[in-house]
Amino acid sequence: MIDRRRRSLLKAGLASTVALASMPGALPGAGAAAPKNRVVAKSPFARIVEVGDGIFAVMSTPLDSAGNFATPQTLCNGGLVVGDERILSIDGYYQPEGAAWVNEQAKRLFGRPVSDVICTHLHLDHTGGLAGFQDGATGPEIYMTASTWAMMVAQYSSGSPVEGTPFLAPPARLVGPTRVIEDESQSYAMDLGGRSVTIMPLSGHTPSDLAILVDDLPITFGGDLAWWGLFPNYVDAVPSKLAPSVETLMSGESRLMVTGHGGLVSTEDMGPYVELIASIDKAALQARERGWSPEKAGEAYKMPPSTADWGFFNPRYPQRAIAAWYREWELATP
Numbered sequence: 001m002i003d004r005r006r007r008s009l010l011k012a013g014l015a016s017t018v019a020l021a022s023m024p025g026a027l028p029g030a031g032a033a034a035p036k037n038r039v040v041a042k043s044p045f046a047r048i049v050e051v052g053d054g055i056f057a058v059m060s061t062p063l064d065s066a067g068n069f070a071t072p073q074t075l076c077n078g079g080l081v082v083g084d085e086r087i088l089s090i091d092g093y094y095q096p097e098g099a100a101w102v103n104e105q106a107k108r109l110f111g112r113p114v115s116d117v118i119c120t121h122l123h124l125d126h127t128g129g130l131a132g133f134q135d136g137a138t139g140p141e142i143y144m145t146a147s148t149w150a151m152m153v154a155q156y157s158s159g160s161p162v163e164g165t166p167f168l169a170p171p172a173r174l175v176g177p178t179r180v181i182e183d184e185s186q187s188y189a190m191d192l193g194g195r196s197v198t199i200m201p202l203s204g205h206t207p208s209d210l211a212i213l214v215d216d217l218p219i220t221f222g223g224d225l226a227w228w229g230l231f232p233n234y235v236d237a238v239p240s241k242l243a244p245s246v247e248t249l250m251s252g253e254s255r256l257m258v259t260g261h262g263g264l265v266s267t268e269d270m271g272p273y274v275e276l277i278a279s280i281d282k283a284a285l286q287a288r289e290r291g292w293s294p295e296k297a298g299e300a301y302k303m304p305p306s307t308a309d310w311g312f313f314n315p316r317y318p319q320r321a322i323a324a325w326y327r328e329w330e331l332a333t334p
């Protein structure tokens, strides 16, 4: 059962999304902001934590104690930003069941459903659950960049054959945007009634990422530009953009970072994550100088001591990260 789930996750392109040996609850940093944060909802797959007045982090707990994807309903971390008029969900989660649960919690806690969803990037652990927000003919506005939607169609509109039929099954019940962000060269304000957020286009985890900054409180939803306690996924990364984007998110006054995977962390404490990214950049450059393959470089790679206790389930993660650099260099070579 678990194996089948894991295989379908692998097929869905999530091979390197959240693989680790330990439970997220036990991850370094997972409880960093916990003492002052109130848990307002809990399920086997996620808990919703109030991280500021009317600001909630959805913290996913997809793995069982053996490290299997036993409860992947939400899979990514996301959140809710509650305004007087609108309730924003950060990301659409992996399965409709996960998104529907988040929506039910919004109705239970605030008396109204999610009115808007911003998808931080294309990956299915952030977009595959979007259908769960729909209630009959009613559903939220769904925001994503034009290139995120184009990449979703490119990656997920085909699938594996359905036995005994001539049809292919895509890896998720895809739902597209109702509001498209065409221009990624500027930030956007979204008014929720009595409070607003800034939608900041960036890139690095993928060619098109969005971070969401709460305007009246120092809280940022970093999507998968920010990981804590887990080696990041580079499957669609643009490595040359990743470190600058992380630097942008860490700049200015300290803010609480709701990461895409792993624990909550203050931006001023994200040094180990920056070191981890820098160590990959360095390993990739060295590998290129030595003429090594990503495989060989991945085997030789050592994580910086500051991240030695980070989740590192899949031994091929560094190889994938170095391969992302190689991909970028090939693209840059005429």
Ligand SMILES: [Zn+2]
Pocket (backbone or CB within 6 Å): 017, 076, 123, 125, 126, 224, 260, 261
């Ligand atoms: Zn993710």
